[in-house]
Amino acid sequence: MSNMIQPAIRLIAMLIFLGYMMIWVMMPTNTFWLHWLPRIHSATDSTFLGQQDLIYFFVLSSICAGGNILVYTAPILLIATLGCIYLHLENKPSYHPSNQRSNIHLMGLLERPVIVRGPLGIVTWKELLFLSMFIGLLVWSTSAYIHAMFATITTQSASKMKVKVWEVKLDSMALMLGLVGNICLAFLFFPVTRGSPLLRLIGLTSESSIKYHIWVGHVTMVLFTAHGLCYTLFWAKTHQISQMLKWEKIGISNVAGEVGLLTGLGIWLTSVPYIRRNVFELFYYTHHLYILFVVFFILHVGFSYCWITLPGFFLFLINRMLRFLQSHQKVRLVSARVLPCRALELNFSKTPGVNYNPTSSIFVNVPKISKLQWHPFTITSSSNLEPEKLSVVIKCEGNWSQKLYEELSLPSTNHLQVSVEGPYGPATTHFHKYETLVMFSGGSGITPFISIIRELVHMANDPNSTNKTPQVILVPAFKTSLDLGILDLLLPVTGTSHDISRLRLKIQAYVTQESGPPKPATENQQAYRTVWFKPSTLDAPISAILGRNSWLSLGMIIVWFSVTSLTVVAVVTQFYIYPNDRNTNMIYSYTVRSVLNMLIICMSIAITVIIAFLWNKKRNSAEMRQIRVTDGPTPLTSPGMSSWYYSADRELESLPYKSFAGCITVHCGERPDFKSKQTHIYNLLQHVKKLCLKM
Incomplete structure (x- = not known):
């Protein structure tokens, strides 16, 4: 039965992934903004999850949070859940029957090394395929954003804004760098999620993929640093340097972005090979600032937009919580x-x-x-x-x-x-x-x-x-x-x-x-x-953190976290945030909303993981009692x-x-x-x- 279900799961996961990548490919185009976006917005127009101000969110995301969840977050969480089911059904033995050798040989073609020397070390055909797709996405997005933004910049439009043409282009370039950097951030945490069902589904491990986290991290920080420098130069040239000190109640928070950028620079500078190899403790401890980096990123762009870039981070948090519980045993x-x-x-x-x-x-x-x-x-x-x-x-x-x-x-x-x-x-x-x-x-x-x-x-x-x-x-x-x-x-x-x-x-x-x-x-x-x-x-003996059916338990955690977090966010938005908006005739502060929703997400992950951990620990206790414990060995x-x-x-x-x-x-x-x-x-x-x- 599993021989029939597993290919179906792989096919469904592949189709979802292709659809997910298609959204990223189409996002820089007019087709997305003028045709797809209004339909997504109308299909998910609900006050339960909140809606961003369309004036400030004209480029970043004029989709409501429900649209972001449906288009960007749900596909990744669904693929992760399907991957858990697939790996649960797989249950492969440590060796394969001889009649499966031809199948193993065909599947192993993509795992053969194609590059053995270079900055990325040994790279297989499979890794090269995904790496080429990612680089192609970055190049396409950069060129498409520049073409779309510069096409509307003319001497007349610049004179109306009382700035020069090159200054308008600098402003657009700064925005483009931030948008492309968000693509890198969306993929940054996938390689470092140990035991990730997404990596295991395509035959990779976090140990072999850590090199891609390093390179994606470098590209992310280069783009975000250039994003910040371009905006600083634009504000300086247009006599708006005071913008650096603004923390808007509604819209982009510049101060939060600057703090997040400085935190990211601290992580980046201490991760250079010389420091990582010679002062590993400094690299290790500084890397935990990723929490502040992500928090201030969310405060910078708003909670609704984080659903676009951080689905991988949510899976990372689930894994990190499981590791935390296991490490305390x-x-x-x-x-x-x-x-x-x-x-x-x-x-x-x-x-x-x-x-x-x-x-x-x-x-x-x-x-x-x-x-x-x-x-x-x-x-x-x-x-x-x-x-x-x-x-x-x-x-x-x-x-x-x-x-x-x-x-x-x-x-x-x-x-x-x-x-x-x-x-x-x-x-x-x-x-x-x-x-x-x-x-x-x-x-x-x-x-x-x-x-x-x-x-x-x-x-x-x-x-x-x-x-x-x-x-x-x-x-x-x-x-x-x-x-x-x-x-x-x-x-x-x-x-x-x-x-x-x-x-x-x-x-x-x-x-x-x-x-x-x-x-x-x-x-x-x-x-x-x-x-x-x-x-x-x-x-106690080393035991599986989620029991014998660890993949199935992980899939249940992902589903339960998704349902509970969305439900709580919807209830809080409907019965707390929007009543305040209507009573005061003002949009609820994006910063307070982001902090509140971040707490809901973190608490949902913590409670879900702890319940699953305790439940499986109780189930494991019977198996642990079967391990013989003696006062002294007789080897x-x-x-x-x-x-x-x-x-x-x-x-x-x-x-x-x-x-x-x-x-x-x-x-x-x-x-x-x-x-x-x-x-x-x-x-x-x-x-x-x-x-x-x-x-």
């Missing part, structure tokens, strides 16, 4: 493996209902180290191989990770309070469809491949899998032989009962800064140390491969089957050579190239 940290190469693995308890795909990530907060800092780490465990455990690997590179490593190295450490957000990751992974996987990594970059290898171990031993497990060739590069200890983490801390020999794995490890055979470890370095933590009654003998590099034939005593030790070849004092025809890596790449050409 303390999770149970079961154990940690502390490696002598200054790397460590954290193993959390989780409910079996938390499923994720390989290469997913979570955000970790350790209050004892820092109450405010959250750091993302790649998940190295497999939800199929380890249904009740979730693991991440952390390499000591900064102050936060150094302090965490030192804390876990103390013999007295028997409990650590930790909070997490996530997991977040790709909707699907198609690595299983290939005959051979060749994975290259440097240092801690091996962590995504650990989750893939563990997943493949499960697949190779799954009797229900009809796929042939691909051959895996891992080529990691490390600085020193001590860093080879990261390979100890290829298997879970408690080992596995699966037959590892069924996975065809070869590891070609390179040690770049040491020559000769690997140096033997000292007495303190011969084995990593496993720390088992005592459970706390305040700690198996450590399955690590410590000292394997000076005893290559050593078998792991804790495993009944063949370990990975015999699959490893170490090359010291050299790097992987991709050009020399005499190297194993070159021949390997040529073999993979031939396989790709056959596909």
Whole structure:
């Protein structure tokens, strides 16, 4: 049944999206203003949602708020709801039957990289398509607005206004820059909404789309800054500089726009790469000023207009509230493996209902180290191989990770309070469809491949899998032989009962800064140390924030938020705002109306999300009680491969089957050579190239 419903949902969502984009394309044209706009206005002419003054709103929006909601906000919220239903029905397993490989191959064509070098990094055909559409929309809107505005500017019209022609054009140019900047603002928050149904519906993630948030943010601030400068220059040249100090009761508020622009400039200046990389805390904390930026933007243009530009922001607020609730839960940290190469693995308890795909990530907060800092780490465990455990690997590179490593190295450490957000990751992974996987990594970059290898171990031993497990060739590069200890983490801390020999794995490890055979470890370095933590009654396993049916719950939140917020706004407008207008014969202050409606929107989101969270938490409590909580662990003998590099034939005593030790070849004092025809890596790449050409 779902096979029939899902294509229908995709088709409906695509048609709605095309209609939504058509509105943006037509918005700069006379057809929109002279024909479409009056019809939309007449169809939504209602005092329940309010109507802007047509004189001041002659360009920004002469549509009533109901029209803005119908044309700009409703399509996005509807697509998001349909996406939640689609993802709920999808429920794909971690691997696909062999008869679906052709379908996966066809769908994977759009996910192939088309650009691998450049300011945007690796870009797939799918991303390039959406990026081209967005750039085309900006170019078209700019040219259409300029053509329409300049066509009415003549010497006679300028003389009537007692200004010069170029000054009138400057005024029009300033307005045009603001309108085009609003387009960028409308798409700014989509890429940073973690777990967004819109991104998942088209096969993208917020992690891979963050680069587009950065570039859209740059374009937004360039346009808004030019918008403010052009108006300042126009007022200065026409002796209206006092306009900068006006906060109109009805219409555009200049002061609010200036405050919003200054806030945006603060965010923009602290997000340059130099500050973001060297003073990350300043970048992180300053970025939270986006709240003030959005608030003053709404006060600047009016609440009715915000429905045009901020539907993505509403989805972001829902996600942010869910993350806030999840981040305030303390999770149970079961154990940690502390490696002598200054790397460590954290193993959390989780409910079996938390499923994720390989290469997913979570955000970790350790209050004892820092109450405010959250750091993302790649998940190295497999939800199929380890249904009740979730693991991440952390390499000591900064102050936060150094302090965490030192804390876990103390013999007295028997409990650590930790909070997490996530997991977040790709909707699907198609690595299983290939005959051979060749994975290259440097240092801690091996962590995504650990989750893939563990997943493949499960697949190779799954009797229900009809796929042939691909051959895996891992080529990691490390600085020193001590860093080879990261390979100890290829298997879970408690080992596995699966037959590892069924996975065809070869590891070609390179040690770049040491020559000769690997140096033997000292007495303190011969084995990593496993720390088992005592459970706390305040700690709970990691659970899905909205339960097993998280997508369906999210769709219900979006629908309920939309219904309640619109209902409350309509009631307040009908029974409070408009009675004041009629009694005083004056239009209600736009600033007060905006503040009141913003409070209604925020309260609607908060109440809806909290109710859904508490309801699902109650449902999850039964599942959480099934997780065994013991006073002290009785682990198996450590399955690590410590000292394997000076005893290559050593078998792991804790495993009944063949370990990975015999699959490893170490090359010291050299790097992987991709050009020399005499190297194993070159021949390997040529073999993979031939396989790709056959596909």
